[in-house]
Amino acid sequence: MSNESAKWQWAEGMGYAREGIKLLFILNGASAVAILTFVGNNKNYSSAFILSMIFFALGSVAGVISMILAYLTLLSG
Numbered sequence: 001m002s003n004e005s006a007k008w009q010w011a012e013g014m015g016y017a018r019e020g021i022k023l024l025f026i027l028n029g030a031s032a033v034a035i036l037t038f039v040g041n042n043k044n045y046s047s048a049f050i051l052s053m054i055f056f057a058l059g060s061v062a063g064v065i066s067m068i069l070a071y072l073t074l075l076s077g
Helices: 003-041 047-076
Strands: none
Touching: 003 047
C-alpha cells in the first residue's frame, strides 16, 4: 500500500469514526428527552428505573470520553 493510499484510508476511517461518535451523541440526547418526559409523568421510581438512569449517565460519560480521545488522536496525527 502506498503512502498516499494509507493516508486516504486513515482519513476515511477517522471520518467514519467521527460520524459514529456524533450519532451516539444524537441518540443520547434523544434518550435524555424521552427519560425526562417519563420522569415528569411518573412519581414512583423503581430500582429498575434508577438502574437505567445510572446506565444512561455512564453512556453519557463514555460518549464524552470517546470524543475527547478522538480529538487527542487527531491532534497528535
